[in-house]
């Protein structure tokens with residue numbers, strides 16, 4: 001689809017801009033230019049004269065949510081092997097089914113997941129997966145902003161000597177063809193993890209990402225013991241330390257999970273500017289642990305939110321992360337002052353954009369007009385006796401059920417809770433039938 005509109009002024013009862021001051025503007029207006037960027041934001045009464053259409057939305061308008069780590073085509077294996085221990089779940093169910101995947105399966109898995117994200121107000125997703133052509137094509141069709149990070153796994157992409165050069169070349173070609181820093185799709189590189197690929201292969205990939213000034217996205221410190229072998233082989237150094245010494249963390253790096261970090265590791269994140277994709281629901285569901293997010297925030301580390309794949313969450317609704325990230329941090333710290341409503345909303349919007357290097361996540365001039373409208377004429381938003389209470393409602397009692405309309409680059413992709421860009425019924429049908437085939441062919 002062509003993401004072009006003629007520009008318009010949108011007027012809402014409340015604007016939640018998610019800017020540095022966390023400004024809230026009553027009866028606010030957002031002017032969107034024809035190229036899909038925000039041209040002006042402020043009180044409607046102060047807005048400059050315009051000859052573009054003025055659209056009265058009512059409700060609350062805020063930036064779209066940014067999902068910084070997902071494997072969305074895994075909608076095709078959602079729920080499979082539920083309740084099994086991690087290794088049995090992977091080896092007996094997930095990998096056998098994924099081994100049967102074809103590009104057109106991945107396309108439909110991504111299309112279905114894109115509907116789920118857009119309808120819940122997620123306007124950007126950072127994907128780590130193979131079949132990057134299918135994922136990118138489906139995301140473009142759905143009109144969701146995509147950071148595609150083609151994955152590298154040792155079992156598929158490493159030569160006998162451990163080199164990943166051939167896969168890196170393929171991704172470099174894909175980057176040259178598809179990366180558009182001024183468009184809907186940008187391309188990064190995603191070595192799965194140091195424990196899977198080894199430090200040297202991660203360094204090869206990191207060099208290729210740095211050369212192109214693009215994102216390096218990897219899993220890091222997700223579970224307690226995953227790095228033990230690597231550490232033991234290198235004199236007990238932690239995995240972040242090994243990666244840092246190998247230069248892997250020098251470019252633009254986004255580390256998913258980052259649960260098991262000691263103080264020295266946090267020092268490394270702080271000094272190298274590594275951003276974190278925090279996945280609290282996945283970490284809780286898989287029993288991985290609790291990331292030290294309040295300390296990260298205190299150190300000024302960029303922490304964004306993410307769902308992880310729909311096989312370990314099991315949905316793509318980032319509102320759950322908004323609420324649960326904060327609840328988890330508070331119950332762990334035994335302190336209700338930890339991680340405020342404002343902080344978690346910022347993590348889901350502005351910090352997500354920062355972690356991905358995108359001009360979105362804030363309602364301010366120059367950024368992409370990626371916006372969502374919440375219906376606040378709702379039981380969950382009553383009462384409001386101060387602006388602070390409205391912010392609390394957005395974080396704690398609000399959710400995806402309040403998202404009515406969604407724009408990406410100024411183009412409306414959800415209207416009245418209906419996704420306009422993907423045939424949802426067809427996507428559900430396709431994924432259902434393809435998932436049955438995967439189960440049958442893999443004998444799981």
Ligand SMILES: [Zn+2]
Pocket residue numbers: 069070071219256308309
């Ligand atoms: Zn993941």
